Amino acid sequence: xxxxxxxxxxxxxxxxxxxxxxxxxxxxxxEFGYEKIITPTFEVSELFTRTVGNDVDVVNKxxxxxxxxxxxxxSLRPEGTAGATRLALENKLxxxxxxxxxxxxxxxxxxxxxxxxxxxxxxxxxxERYGEDCLMVDTEVIQFGISILNKLNIDKYELQINSIGSSxxxxxxxxxxxxxxxxxxxxxxxxxxxxxNSDNIFRIFDTKNDNDLEILKDAPSMIDFLSKESLERFKKxxxxxxxxxxxxxxxxxxxxxxxxxxxxxxEFVSTDEENLGSKSTIIGGGRYNKLVNKxxxxxxxxxxGFALGIERLILASDKxxxxxxxxxxxxxxxxxxxxLAMDWTANRIAxxxxxxxxxxxxxxxxxxxxxxxxxxxEIANKLIIVGNEIKDGNITIKDLKTNETIEMKIGEx
Ligand code: HAM
Numbered sequence: 015x016x017x018x019x020x021x022x023x024x025x026x027x028x029x030x031x032x033x034x035x036x037x038x039x040x041x042x043x044x045e046f047g048y049e050k051i052i053t054p055t056f057e058v059s060e061l062f063t064r065t066v067g068n069d070v071d072v073v074n075k076x077x078x079x080x081x082x083x084x085x086x087x088x089s090l091r092p093e094g095t096a097g098a099t100r101l102a103l104e105n106k107l108x109x110x111x112x113x114x115x116x117x118x119x120x121x122x123x124x125x126x127x128x129x130x131x132x133x134x135x136x137x138x139x140x141x142e143r144y145g146e147d148c149l150m151v152d153t154e155v156i157q158f159g160i161s162i163l164n165k166l167n168i169d170k171y172e173l174q175i176n177s178i179g180s181s182x183x184x185x186x187x188x189x190x191x192x193x194x195x196x197x198x199x200x201x202x203x204x205x206x207x208x209x210x211n212s213d214n215i216f217r218i219f220d221t222k223n224d225n226d227l228e229i230l231k232d233a234p235s236m237i238d239f240l241s242k243e244s245l246e247r248f249k250k251x252x253x254x255x256x257x258x259x260x261x262x263x264x265x266x267x268x269x270x271x272x273x274x275x276x277x278x279x280x281e282f283v284s285t286d287e288e289n290l291g292s293k294s295t296i297i298g299g300g301r302y303n304k305l306v307n308k309x310x311x312x313x314x315x316x317x318x319g320f321a322l323g324i325e326r327l328i329l330a331s332d333k334x335x336x337x338x339x340x341x342x343x344x345x346x347x348x349x350x351x352x353x354l355a356m357d358w359t360a361n362r363i364a365x366x367x368x369x370x371x372x373x374x375x376x377x378x379x380x381x382x383x384x385x386x387x388x389x390x391x392e393i394a395n396k397l398i399i400v401g402n403e404i405k406d407g408n409i410t411i412k413d414l415k416t417n418e419t420i421e422m423k424i425g426e427x
Contacts, residue, residue, distance in 0.1 A: 114145060300319075
């Protein structure tokens with residue numbers, strides 16, 4: 015039997031790499047004062063249709079939805095913001111006057127066409143900050159993303175920002191977009207036509223068709239439809255980013271593929287043709303002040319956050335990870351011949367080294383020492399040979415990098 019298309023196994027070096035990244039994300043979250051949450055892998059489907067949106071691909075095309083034995087419609091989470099917000103509300107962790115900062119590292123599920131950096135099951139790291147409608151928080155969340163990229167030596171990216179204003183702004187914009195699109199409909203893809211005919215023409219920007227994207231380049235700019243308040247806010251964010259020397263470009267066609275955003279949306283888009291392919295989004299996020307209210311209509315809690323695809327992060331930082339992850343264990347202990355395999359000496363040495371936090375493997379196999387040596391060379395820094403010298407209380411240690419060999423007393427190691 016084989017694994018399903020779009021899923022993957024982690025073992026060996028890949029498992030080391032992903033764990034290195036998990037730890038780095040935990041550490042960075044601690045630095046920013048974010049608390050880890052874990053939500054269930056599946057939720058009622060309505061959580062996603064109500065928040066992420068009914069017309070968005072992530073929900074209506076890509077979600078793994080099934081009925082349970084009681085006939086309830088459930089879905090594997092396609093993203094983390096809806097679940098995090100549900101958790102916060104259900105456990106009464108957010109209110110109008112409370113600040114909360116959460117992060118998660120979870121597997122997500124989307125029925126997409128798999129390709130490099132795009133899977134059907136993938137890991138996401140996400141951060142969600144509730145309780146303030148403040149552009150300094152928006153900026154801090156962006157800095158959070160930059161901090162992760164810096165730590166992994168990723169510098170081939172572009173920070174793109176846009177403002178999609180309020181829902182009222184978007185209604186006005188949708189009319190203008192409809193007018194623009196109607197005269198070009200014949201040249202657009204079926205996907206774009208479908209969006210044109212839906213209640214949410216805004217989603218036309220989710221098209222991946224190059225020809226559609228070319229045509230949409232001339233579409234009216236959302237920025238011209240922003241209310242005074244949203245425009246002012248966007249100007250201030252740009253100013254703050256400049257003051258903090260954070261490089262960005264404004265992409266007025268950036269709308270993000272999820273329905274819950276308002277005002278600021280942003281993406282860190284890769285320009286690394288070699289490792290990830292350019293145009294691949296590593297991080298995506300934005301402000302979502304109306305989402306809480308969609309789950310609990312008695313509450314209005316502003317929020318902002320982002321998520322990143324961990325597999326994409328690994329592809330983008332592959333060279334750095336290869337250099338920095340020590341894939342070798344510290345000691346490989348080999349017994350020199352069969353009679354010594356059952357001797358307690360190797361076991362005792364391993365125990366004492368592990369107590370000192372060294373990584374140790376003992377090879378008890380009844381195999382020739384040369385075979386054990388070959389394996390040690392592959393995976394360890396040092397080889398300890400437990401041979402006949404143990405009669406005199408000695409062992410042999412071989413440094414597998416320099417080939418230097420020394421004999422020493424068991425008690426000295
Ligand atoms: P998203 O843009 O849908 O946003 O996903 C965020 C990131 O997850 C993407 O930029 C990408 O790196 C990764 N990703 C998405 N789909 C796949 C896939 N099929 N395979 C591999 N990686 C993938 C969200 O999910 C929002 N919840 C982000 C957010 C948090 N906004 C506010 N708070």
